Amino acid sequence: MYLPVTQLPFLMFNTFFNLFQAFTPEDEAARGNLGLTLVNPKLSAVQGLGVEFFLGFVLVLVVFAVCDPHRAPHTVSPPLAIGLTVAVGHLTAVSNFIHRYLYTTE
Secondary structure: OHHHHHHHHHHHHHHHHHHHHHOOOOOHHHHOOOOOOOOOOOOOHHHHHHHHHHHHHHHHHHHHHHOOOOOOOOOOOHHHHHHHHHHHHHHHHHOHHHHHHOOOOO
């Protein structure tokens, strides 16, 4: 009984890894920067750090605001507020859609 329980995480990881490989291109050059969060080439490292700092500050502020025991009764669900903050942060800073389609000049 002990042996199968210790092998369960390995089997789960192996299954996930095989599924991930099935949905990605086989060519290493075609994979490119798949799965990496990189700063847009048009931004400097300091600007990228500033964006990350600001979005992290907003997320921490929201978490502290919704977890405050002295605030008025909840009008918004705390998990919903935190989840929406994370989603907006990803759509603002991480999404390639914004940089690729709105800020590129061809």
